[in-house]
Amino acid sequence: MTLQPGITEQEIANYLANTPAFFERHAELLASVQLTSPHGQRAVSLQERQMEMLRERIKAQEQRAVEMIRHGNENLAIADRLHRFTCELLRVDTPDTLPEVVVRAARHQFMIPQATLRLWGVRAELATRAYAQDVSDDLRAFVTSMGQPYCGVNAGFEAVGWLAEPTQVASVAMVPLRQRGAESSFGLLVLASPDATRYTADMGTEFLQRLGEACGSALGRLLPPAAA
Template identity: 55%
Template sequence: MIPTEHPITEDDIANFLANTPDFFERHAELLSSVQLSSGHGNRAVSLQERQAGMLREKIKGLETRVVDMIRHGQDNVGIADKLQRWTCKLLQTAQARDLPAAAAEGIVTEFQIPQAAIKVWGVNGIFSGERFASGISSDVQTFAASLSAPYCGVNSGFEAVNWLAEPALALSVALIPLRASAGAPVVGLLVLASPEPERFHSDMGTDFLARLGELAGAALSRLRPQPTA
């Protein structure tokens, strides 16, 4: 037998089969005679069985992804419902001085956050004696103004944590600057806390918390001096 100048390679065979889709129609007996590893142990199976097994695995993976998408969608709807109820509660709060407590209590109730506290500065003089407007150091205000996004992580002795009813139980915290709108000056700070060390962590997304801060900041703008006509 005269050797060929260019021996046939596996790539040549693969290209031939890819470009000759009717090959197995003309040689159907090969489908049952070719034996391959099953992929599960040493048992040999036909090419057809192997393809069916691979297809089943692919379908199983797609089913898992669909279930995950449905679950995430349901979770997102649940969060949107909670946010709407919380926002409605703020809109229905008649007295401006009741807004900080309503915002904090609503977050604890709707989002199952163990502790929450709010302080606001630069308020109208008639609110200066309220608890939410007192006990705020210049260091806290400077720190809040420096936050371009909410801080999430361990409680490393933040002064604002002392606003909570039980600061000793705040092992992880979220510190959210309050603005009346995106890009507006910081007018307050929202503190969320949990006894679980990983409830708030540095790798978690902060987009939702930032929106929460904007909504709270917009609602609390009623406490600030109103421009005269």
């Protein structure tokens, strides 16, 4: 079909959209119009093409629903693990064992190959503990400047060197530890994996932020009274 000069396809589309009675007056067009099916080169009627489009939309909606259910189940599982992790921290009677519990529980609950942490500014009697080993001023400043956890490739971070097998780390999550409402940090939790896709720059960090808040609140018991 060749359009008459001055008549555009958009004008025809607008006319048909605004004049539904046209198809009542010319019902035979619905059966006679032939379109090419996207599922082959066969010709189908307008009604058949509409049914195909409807089936495709329903299928797409079903797929979205399945994805929403899957994500919901994953989020529920993560929330359950975080709850169990927090309960483990609450059951600790001896504050000095908290760092070990945090690392062990994080690895177990979240299936993390390697994890560790460092704290600074702890009470004087705890200064010789492994978790209180000295860290550089640059790292302390970096951690304090972190507005949210870091997720991404291992770029040779100082903190990765705290792990038992730093050469096996492809991706890492670093979670700053601070008291609720405090601007400065007093520690860093490191979660590492040999899988380069485990922690990526585009992943959400809300879960890690909550994990950091739970750890920060628990580990604050190791700080001097003035800092806690």
